[in-house]
Amino acid sequence: MDRIPILRMGSFLIVTIQVDMHDRLALALQDDLTSKIAATEAKGVLIDISALEIVDSFIGRMLANISAMARILDAQTVVTGMQPAVAITLVELGLSLPGIRTALNVERGMELLRSSLASAEEPDAEDDDAAFEA
Amino acid sequence: MTMPLLKREVLPIRTETDVVMVRQAVRRLTIEQGFGLVDQTKLITAASEIARNALDYGGGGEAQLESHLEGGKKGVRLIFEDKGPGIADIAQAMTDGFTSGGGLGHGLGGAKRLVEHFEITSTLGVGTRVVLARWK
Numbered sequence: 001m002d003r004i005p006i007l008r009m010g011s012f013l014i015v016t017i018q019v020d021m022h023d024r025l026a027l028a029l030q031d032d033l034t035s036k037i038a039a040t041e042a043k044g045v046l047i048d049i050s051a052l053e054i055v056d057s058f059i060g061r062m063l064a065n066i067s068a069m070a071r072i073l074d075a076q077t078v079v080t081g082m083q084p085a086v087a088i089t090l091v092e093l094g095l096s097l098p099g100i101r102t103a104l105n106v107e108r109g110m111e112l113l114r115s116s117l118a119s120a121e122e123p124d125a126e127d128d129d130a131a132f133e134a
Numbered sequence: 135m136t137m138p139l140l141k142r143e144v145l146p147i148r149t150e151t152d153v154v155m156v157r158q159a160v161r162r163l164t165i166e167q168g169f170g171l172v173d174q175t176k177l178i179t180a181a182s183e184i185a186r187n188a189l190d191y192g193g194g195g196e197a198q199l200e201s202h203l204e205g206g207k208k209g210v211r212l213i214f215e216d217k218g219p220g221i222a223d224i225a226q227a228m229t230d231g232f233t234s235g236g237g238l239g240h241g242l243g244g245a246k247r248l249v250e251h252f253e254i255t256s257t258l259g260v261g262t263r264v265v266l267a268r269w270k
Contacts (some may be wrong), residue, residue: 020157022150023186054157054175056182057241085175093179093244094230 004029006036012113013037013075016048026062033066037073044113045070048106050081060095067100076116077101080109140201145256147185148194156185156197160212163199167208168270176270177210178251180245184214184264187241191214202267211251220258228254256265 002025007014013036015029033045047063049055055063067077080103082090090097103109141163145156160181164174181197188195195216202209221227230243242264246252251267 020154022154026151053161054179054182056186057244058182058186083171083175085172088172089175089179089248092176092247093183094247095244101231 004013005033006032008036008040008042011041011043011117013040013045014041014048015046016051018051021059022052026059030062030066030069034069034073035065037070037075042075043117044081045075045077046106046109046113047077048080048109049086050105052082052083053097055082055086055090057093057095060090060093060097063100064097071099076113076120078103078109078112080104080106119128138203140176140203142200145197145199146194147188147197147216150189153182153189156199157182160210161198163201163210164268167201167210169208169210169268170270172266173207173270176248177212177266180248180266181212181214183241183245184212184266187264188214188216188218188262191221192218195261196198204269207269209267211265211267214264214266215261217261220260221254221256222258224254224256250255 004015004017004025013033015033023037036042037045045066047066053058063079070077078101082102102114145159146152147156157214160178161174164177185197193216195214198213200211200213202211228243228246230235242254243257245266249266249268251265253265254262256262
């Protein structure tokens with residue numbers, strides 16, 4: 001069966017969806033990404049959908065599932081590059097993709113992941129300092 | 135509803151790949167009819183929802199894709215038919231958040247919002263027929 005490739009870059013996993021996915025392919029991506037997050041201890045997942053011409057309720061659910069599963073596995077997800085026509089359609093369809101973080105393009109998506117990772121690490125650093133002082 | 139028909143094609147909906155083929159055929163048709171990108175996307179998304187329903191709940195069926203020209207207005211009309219169990223309560227099925235399957239429950243109600251004409255008829259034990267249309 002076809003698979004959507006998942007690239008690893010440091011502590012991030014990157015996926016770019018370039019094909020019109022049938023439902024099983026979308027589900028396979030969901031499973032593959034989840035296993036890969038666990039296997040690589042990835043901290044961030046970037047899914048670029050700039051080549052996707054539609055996002056219907058099934059693909060929307062897949063994106064929401066990936067985001068939720070990643071969060072449970074301590075990784076952040078950002079969906080990048082949604083075409084304006086797709087965004088307009090999604091909202092009218094009734095899907096506002098709650099819980100999914102988005103960015104205009106891959107570059108901004110990477111920035112978002114890096115900065116949220118940095119701020120997630122900060123409180124720990126403060127705790128360490130406090131512990132050290134005590 | 136009678137509209138001068140320019141073209142008709144019939145596609146099977148038997149597999150998940152067929153649903154993709156329906157989306158792509160609707161894309162081609164809306165481009166031929168000169169639809170803008172947002173209108174194309176809305177109709178394709180609605181078609182995707184209804185085609186998936188025909189497959190998942192109706193056990194498969196077929197899609198008739200039609201191009202029309204009415205009073206100088208170009209349109210695309212899509213008819214989805216399955217011979218599945220039918221829908222007992224259409225009003226409930228149209229409600230956002232209602233799903234008898236694994237979806238988010240935005241299929242029918244969402245698809246209706248994406249088109250200018252929406253029609254659904256369903257008979258228990260006979261099947262379901264959904265008509266979608268948009269004009270340029």
